[in-house]
Amino acid sequence: MKKLFFTLFCLLSFVFCQKTNAQHDFTAAYSNGIGNNKTIYYRITSTEAPLTVAVTYRSGSVATNNYTTYIVIPATVTNGTGVNLKTYQVTSVDASAFSGQTTLDSVLLPNSVTFIDSLAFFNCTRLAKCVLPSDINFIGKKAFYGCSALKGITLPNNITKISNGTFDNCRALTSVNIPSSVTSIGEQAFANCILLESVNMSSPDILNPPNMANSIGNQAFSNCISLESVNLSSAVAKVSPTTFLGCLNLNSINVDADNQVLMSDGGVLYSYLQDTLFFYPVKKQGVNFTPPNSVKHINDYSFAYNLYLKNINFNNSLKKIGSSAFYNCTGLFTANIADSVSYIGENAFYNCRSLSSIKIKAATPPDIQESTFYNVPNNTPVYVFCGVRDSYTSDFYWGHFTNIRGMADETLLTGATIYDTICSNKIYYFGGIRITESGTYTNIIQTNYGCDSVVTLNIVVFEKSPETIINATIPKDSIYNENGFFEGITGTYKRTETDINGCDSVIILNLTVESSSGLNDIDFGKITIFPNPTKDELKIMNYELRIMNVEITDLAGRIVETQNFASLQGNITINVSSLPQGIYLVKIYTDKGIKVERLIKN
Numbered sequence: 001m002k003k004l005f006f007t008l009f010c011l012l013s014f015v016f017c018q019k020t021n022a023q024h025d026f027t028a029a030y031s032n033g034i035g036n037n038k039t040i041y042y043r044i045t046s047t048e049a050p051l052t053v054a055v056t057y058r059s060g061s062v063a064t065n066n067y068t069t070y071i072v073i074p075a076t077v078t079n080g081t082g083v084n085l086k087t088y089q090v091t092s093v094d095a096s097a098f099s100g101q102t103t104l105d106s107v108l109l110p111n112s113v114t115f116i117d118s119l120a121f122f123n124c125t126r127l128a129k130c131v132l133p134s135d136i137n138f139i140g141k142k143a144f145y146g147c148s149a150l151k152g153i154t155l156p157n158n159i160t161k162i163s164n165g166t167f168d169n170c171r172a173l174t175s176v177n178i179p180s181s182v183t184s185i186g187e188q189a190f191a192n193c194i195l196l197e198s199v200n201m202s203s204p205d206i207l208n209p210p211n212m213a214n215s216i217g218n219q220a221f222s223n224c225i226s227l228e229s230v231n232l233s234s235a236v237a238k239v240s241p242t243t244f245l246g247c248l249n250l251n252s253i254n255v256d257a258d259n260q261v262l263m264s265d266g267g268v269l270y271s272y273l274q275d276t277l278f279f280y281p282v283k284k285q286g287v288n289f290t291p292p293n294s295v296k297h298i299n300d301y302s303f304a305y306n307l308y309l310k311n312i313n314f315n316n317s318l319k320k321i322g323s324s325a326f327y328n329c330t331g332l333f334t335a336n337i338a339d340s341v342s343y344i345g346e347n348a349f350y351n352c353r354s355l356s357s358i359k360i361k362a363a364t365p366p367d368i369q370e371s372t373f374y375n376v377p378n379n380t381p382v383y384v385f386c387g388v389r390d391s392y393t394s395d396f397y398w399g400h401f402t403n404i405r406g407m408a409d410e411t412l413l414t415g416a417t418i419y420d421t422i423c424s425n426k427i428y429y430f431g432g433i434r435i436t437e438s439g440t441y442t443n444i445i446q447t448n449y450g451c452d453s454v455v456t457l458n459i460v461v462f463e464k465s466p467e468t469i470i471n472a473t474i475p476k477d478s479i480y481n482e483n484g485f486f487e488g489i490t491g492t493y494k495r496t497e498t499d500i501n502g503c504d505s506v507i508i509l510n511l512t513v514e515s516s517s518g519l520n521d522i523d524f525g526k527i528t529i530f531p532n533p534t535k536d537e538l539k540i541m542n543y544e545l546r547i548m549n550v551e552i553t554d555l556a557g558r559i560v561e562t563q564n565f566a567s568l569q570g571n572i573t574i575n576v577s578s579l580p581q582g583i584y585l586v587k588i589y590t591d592k593g594i595k596v597e598r599l600i601k602n
Contacts, residue, residue, distance in 0.1 A: 045092065050089055054093060075110035095117040109131060116138065141164045200231045224246075232259065234259045251282075267284055278299045309331060318341050337366070352375075358383070384404060470508065479585060480511055481555060485507075495507050533600035540588065547588060550565075585597070
């Protein structure tokens with residue numbers, strides 16, 4: 001609270017000092033368009049040809065609301081009478097000239113103006129339109145700070161610098177086009193422009209090697225919560241770590257292909273050689289990320305506030321993780337840190353309270369600070385190689401963690417993973433875990449040397465296929481030969497198959513054989529065949545019915561054997577030794593009807 005009060009006091013003091021140090025030299029009237037003439041205050045800036053003045057404020061005045069509705073500043077203004085009458089060119093706007101004019105709606109500046117000083121339109125909260133001259137080349141610090149109604153601004157092509165806080169807190173500003181003439185954007189230049197959706201930076205017409213002065217300052221676009229994309233020109237050579245801090249909807253940064261200092265890949269901002277990762281957009285979606293192998297440095301605030309990232313795997317070239325790199329990444333679940341990392345900055349994993357594990361391959365504990373893992377539970381498992389566990393537990397800052405575990409080898413440190421499936425009617429045993437549901441399970445096995453081995457199981461449990469019920473009717477003396485069934489008698493049949501997931505699938509057949517002339521009521525139990533299966537001979541035992549003939553068919557319905565009898569009443573023997581192995585149908589024609597039996601030939 002004291003810090004906030006001190007900041008406001010300094011800011012207000014600065015505005016007041018700017019107000020009370022200047023002296024106006026003369027005034028001229030203007031019409032605000034609604035019938036009221038107002039006074040514009042001028043300060044002479046050159047008494048030699050060409051005579052020039054700056055628009056300023058009334059000397060010693062700290063009053064506000066002197067201007068209402070809109071104002072048109074003339075290109076020239078006269079002062080004096082008779083031989084002392086002089087004409088001055090209006091070339092600048094003084095510091096705080098319109099500061100605090102909360103009823104001013106619009107301002108039209110003449111093309112003669114080339115310079116707008118600091119705080120010129122500070123807190124003109126109703127200012128919705130300001131037409132800037134085409135020849136203007138400088139706009140001072142906080143010149144339009146707090147112009148919360150300003151919806152658009154066209155920056156002229158002559159301007160080379162956007163100063164600190166120039167458009168800070170312009171909450172209605174929706175888009176900005178930065179001309180190619182701009183070589184630097186100051187700190188907080190567009191901060192807190194909460195409706196700003198896009199920023200486009202034009203590349204020079206003639207491409208030259210970028211000047212290192214072409215930079216974007218700290219928090220230049222911080223807290224622009226509507227900003228979704230940024231296009232950086234070929235001339236931009238430096239972006240501050242906090243340039244886009246708090247841009248909660250930013251999903252991509254794109255760099256002109258001709259830029260020789262910066263580049264982008266997948267919306268992520270890197271150095272040209274991809275050895276430094278500068279910025280990973282806050283709203284870039286994706287749960288896993290592995291930086292390119294060329295990346296050696298993760299910059300400060302690179303991933304700050306990203307809520308989508310869950311797993312980060314660092315490459316074996318990475319050496320340094322900057323301060324606040326993963327600040328407030330509350331969704332981050334695992335961090336796998338390569339053995340090449342030697343330094344992790346302060347607040348690097350600040351408030352990453354969802355971290356379930358930290359895995360480190362480095363034999364020597366990387367240098368960290370007291371706040372590196374601030375608000376990460378101290379019982380979070382930290383996995384290191386078994387032989388160096390003591391180095392971590394005895395380290396001044398790493399020792400803060402109470403659950404440092406020694407791992408058996410590199411394979412297990414990086415996470416040996418098993419992928420498997422089971423059916424819903426089965427039980428999977430994973431160590432001492434009894435598993436019946438899909439999910440990811442971790443089991444820690446301790447070796448004979450007291451080291452932990454971590455094995456991860458990803459298992460999918462397939463649901464049991466529903467029973468398939470088939471209701472079928474077939475003509476008398478025929479066979480149902482579908483869906484794996486081979487039946488010719490009325491009844492219910494059941495068989496089990498394996499589905500595409502390897503699980504049991506049950507098929508039930510309700511079969512009806514059509515009857516004719518009541519023959520289904522005949523007692524065919526008086527006829528039996530044996531042996532079944534058989535290799536050489538088939539015997540038919542007949543007690544009462546008269547057998548007319550016997551047919552043996554294969555499953556395709558082809559007759560492979562037939563014997564005719566003259567109304568034989570008694571037992572029959574048929575030689576089937578010549579038939580190939582397989583399944584056959586034996587049709588026995590009697591004076592009362594037909595009996596069908598299935599025969600297995602060995």
